[in-house]
Amino acid sequence: MPSRDEIFEKVRTALVDALGVDDDEVTSSATMVGDLGAESIDFLDIVFRLEKAFGIKIPRGELFPEDVLSSSEFVTNGKVNAAGLAALKARMPFYDLTNFEKNPSVQNFPNMLTVEDMVRYVQSKVGG
Amino acid sequence: MRWFWIDRFDEFVRGSHAVAVKNVSLAEEHLHDHFPGAALMPNSLIVEGMAQTAGLLVADAIDYNRRVVLAKVAAAEFHFDAVPGDTLRFRAEILDLKPGGSLTKVSSRVDERLQGEAELFFAHLEPGEGVPKLFEPEELLKWLDQMHIYDIGRDESGQPLQRPDW
Numbered sequence: 001m002p003s004r005d006e007i008f009e010k011v012r013t014a015l016v017d018a019l020g021v022d023d024d025e026v027t028s029s030a031t032m033v034g035d036l037g038a039e040s041i042d043f044l045d046i047v048f049r050l051e052k053a054f055g056i057k058i059p060r061g062e063l064f065p066e067d068v069l070s071s072s073e074f075v076t077n078g079k080v081n082a083a084g085l086a087a088l089k090a091r092m093p094f095y096d097l098t099n100f101e102k103n104p105s106v107q108n109f110p111n112m113l114t115v116e117d118m119v120r121y122v123q124s125k126v127g128g
Numbered sequence: 129m130r131w132f133w134i135d136r137f138d139e140f141v142r143g144s145h146a147v148a149v150k151n152v153s154l155a156e157e158h159l160h161d162h163f164p165g166a167a168l169m170p171n172s173l174i175v176e177g178m179a180q181t182a183g184l185l186v187a188d189a190i191d192y193n194r195r196v197v198l199a200k201v202a203a204a205e206f207h208f209d210a211v212p213g214d215t216l217r218f219r220a221e222i223l224d225l226k227p228g229g230s231l232t233k234v235s236s237r238v239d240e241r242l243q244g245e246a247e248l249f250f251a252h253l254e255p256g257e258g259v260p261k262l263f264e265p266e267e268l269l270k271w272l273d274q275m276h277i278y279d280i281g282r283d284e285s286g287q288p289l290q291r292p293d294w
Contacts, residue, residue: 018202041199044229045249052224060228 001127004119007054011118014049018042028116038110046118056125063121064113065091069106080104094120133177134218136274140281142289143189145221148181148275150174154212169210174244175201178234182220182248184275186230189222192292194252195262199229204246206236214238228252265294 002010012026019036032038038046047058061067065088068074074084085104088097100112139147152159152169159167179198187196210216220234229251236244255261263271269292272278281289 041229041249041251044226044251045200045202045231048224048226048229048231048249060226 002054004123007122007126008115008119010053011050011115011122014046014053015115015118018045018049026115028114028119030115031111032113032115032118033110036115040110050118050122054122054126056122058125062091063118064110069109075106078106080106080109092121094124096120131176132180132271133173134180134275136276137181137184137280138217140185140188140277140289142281142283143222143225144284145219146181146185148177148218148220150177150216150218152210152212152214152216156212159212167212169214169216171204171206171209171244174206174210174216174236175204175246175248177216178218178220178236178244178246179248181218182222182232182234183250184272184277185220185222186225186232186250186252188277188281188289189225189230190227190252192268194227194254196230196250196252197262198248199251200249202231202247202249204244206244207242208238210236210238210243216243223247269294 008028012023015021015026015036016023019038019042021036025036030036043064047063050056051058068084068087068091069080071084074080074087080088085097085101088095095113095117100108134148134150137146137148139145154167158173159169162168162170183196183198215238217237218234219237220232222230222232224231229249232248232250234246234248235242278289278291283289
């Protein structure tokens with residue numbers, strides 16, 4: 001089982017390649033969108049690279065829950081409602097949603113994802 | 129004027145790889161000013177040729193059911209300039225393909241010399257995802273005919289590609 005540091009290094013390489021950022025910009029606390037400049041299409045690129053680097057399969061919607069964020073059941077007036085937050089937590093226990101819950105605007109979701117969230121996601125897949 | 133940056137396909141294997149050629153000619157107007165007395169093919173347009181090679185390969189692999197658009201040039205490197213008289217050979221390979229997007233790798237060669245390499249990422253968009261219809265079916269088919277895809281194309285098992293009845 002790979003260690004957390006090994007996972008971090010491979011995630012870092014994937015993000016450096018996908019986003020064209022420097023190694024030292026990819027810190028645990030860096031946010032994917034705000035700090036590293038990821039755009040929506042980059043998330044699919046990142047999915048490809050993580051799958052290859054770790055030999056895992058990442059089903060659509062698992063890393064980035066676009067179905068929840070665009071569902072009228074889970075979104076009320078542009079904000080993820082209580083049912084939506086419950087759905088996100090159940091689906092994505094690897095994400096720290098503490099900050100997002102303070103202002104669960106759909107637009108904020110990509111902004112709150114950090115490199116550490118990516119690492120925890122991969123850990124949940126490889127059991128590291 | 130249409131935006132054609134490949135002349136024909138020499139090899140086309142569904143879902144796998146394809147080779148297209150682009151003849152660089154001083155008859156092309158864009159070379160007259162780029163640069164006077166020292167014409168060279170802009171690498172940005174070579175990327176477009178690479179993208180057309182890989183993009184048609186990807187679009188065929190998903191049965192032309194979605195709009196395949198170049199979403200990102202993930203990496204690109206060029207080793208020398210292509211000039212009038214050169215024949216560029218673009219070899220595109222699908223590295224990964226999902227319903228929503230694909231990652232491809234494309235090389236550009238002049239004879240045996242590696243002129244450039246790029247990793248191109250395509251988004252496969254459905255109607256309503258913000259991209260207007262790219263082609264009328266009959267126009268697309270004319271382009272595919274011009275590219276000789278159904279003359280030389282093969283499917284995964286080596287059988288000739290069937291020309292669609294659009």
